[in-house]
Amino acid sequence: MTDRGRLAANALAVSFLLAAVVLASLRHASREPLDVRETAGEPGRYEARFTAMSTDVRLSMNAPSLGRARSMAAAALARVREVERLMSAYAPDSDVSRLNRLGGRGDVALSAQTMHVLQRAGEVHGLTHGAFDVTYAPLRDLWRDARQSGRPPDSAAVREALARVGFERLILGADGARFGAVGMEVDLGGIAKGYAIDLAAESLRRGGATHGFADIGGDLRFFGLPPGRSRWRVEVYRPPGLTERPLLSLHPCAVTTSGDYARGFRVGDEWYSHIIDPRTGRPVGDVPSVTVVAPDATTADALATGLAVLGPEDGLALVDSLAGVECMMLVRDAGGRISKHLSGGFHRFLESQ
Numbered sequence: 001m002t003d004r005g006r007l008a009a010n011a012l013a014v015s016f017l018l019a020a021v022v023l024a025s026l027r028h029a030s031r032e033p034l035d036v037r038e039t040a041g042e043p044g045r046y047e048a049r050f051t052a053m054s055t056d057v058r059l060s061m062n063a064p065s066l067g068r069a070r071s072m073a074a075a076a077l078a079r080v081r082e083v084e085r086l087m088s089a090y091a092p093d094s095d096v097s098r099l100n101r102l103g104g105r106g107d108v109a110l111s112a113q114t115m116h117v118l119q120r121a122g123e124v125h126g127l128t129h130g131a132f133d134v135t136y137a138p139l140r141d142l143w144r145d146a147r148q149s150g151r152p153p154d155s156a157a158v159r160e161a162l163a164r165v166g167f168e169r170l171i172l173g174a175d176g177a178r179f180g181a182v183g184m185e186v187d188l189g190g191i192a193k194g195y196a197i198d199l200a201a202e203s204l205r206r207g208g209a210t211h212g213f214a215d216i217g218g219d220l221r222f223f224g225l226p227p228g229r230s231r232w233r234v235e236v237y238r239p240p241g242l243t244e245r246p247l248l249s250l251h252p253c254a255v256t257t258s259g260d261y262a263r264g265f266r267v268g269d270e271w272y273s274h275i276i277d278p279r280t281g282r283p284v285g286d287v288p289s290v291t292v293v294a295p296d297a298t299t300a301d302a303l304a305t306g307l308a309v310l311g312p313e314d315g316l317a318l319v320d321s322l323a324g325v326e327c328m329m330l331v332r333d334a335g336g337r338i339s340k341h342l343s344g345g346f347h348r349f350l351e352s353q
């Protein structure tokens, strides 16, 4: 080999090596452009913003430099993207899509993350006596069609879809799952966001942050406390019909809000919630908003959806039986008036009304 040839070969080897190193370091980070800034008036605190799960994401953390904050945020972003990739109902090769396509025929291998979320979904299904049920998806499809046609489904169609709903017929193995009936499907839209929030917050903490939060679409998980402060303050989204602006003061925990004002839909003249009661097959009618405070966001997210189904009486009784969980539920009466229902300990979080 000529000198020049040897030089070229060496250069090639070095660039392969560099590429491998760069790829390895990107495995847990993300190449996406990230908006990371120091928080105004709070030196040493940084905020990153991006879009994920069809909504706005905000990560806040303390860090020794902008560069460190940037790499911490990139690692947290990668965790969120992973949840999107595995649990999206739209991506054809996600765990959820594969399970929905093939789960009626036999076991479908699933990632540890998806298995974990399905197990947590099962816990909340049990706690809510079936009100939270990720196998509600056939009902979602039914009401999606209704939205398009402008006519609600008839009772025979609801019965048919209900026959394909039921978490007890989702058979979970060690690293995979299958359906116990033909035509079943899962939708993790009521829990995956909470899980992504927990992973992002945990990632920031592992990256060295001692306090901060992960916020996806207004659902949050706080960790640690800023120096000199004993609480985090957060404003809950105000649904129409409520004049005051609920401001909460929280210890490090999670807070999520489910509500039909944000994501509902119209069929003919009626406004429907995007939350469906898996016992009746019909969208939840009279609970425009549920805010849940819980130790982690996975629990809070799923519970908020389940509590909207259960309604004030059964819902608040359940919350009062759970340690570390509180909730505020807005209920609409027949005349359209909104009333507020709080679990036993929720008033401790209300800063101003």
Ligand code: ADP
Pocket (backbone or CB within 6 Å): 131, 132, 133, 134, 136, 187, 188, 189, 190, 191, 193, 257, 258, 259, 262, 263, 274, 275, 276, 277, 278, 301, 304, 305, 306, 309
């Ligand atoms: P978001 O925070 O995304 O607005 P919510 O926390 O209010 O959503 O949860 C509603 C989502 O939960 C729905 O979009 C749907 O994906 C899912 N879902 C609806 N009804 C149920 C149910 N009964 N059990 C489990 N998941 C449900």
Ligand code: MG
Pocket (backbone or CB within 6 Å): 189, 190, 191, 258, 300, 301, 302, 303, 304, 305
């Ligand atoms: Mg939810």
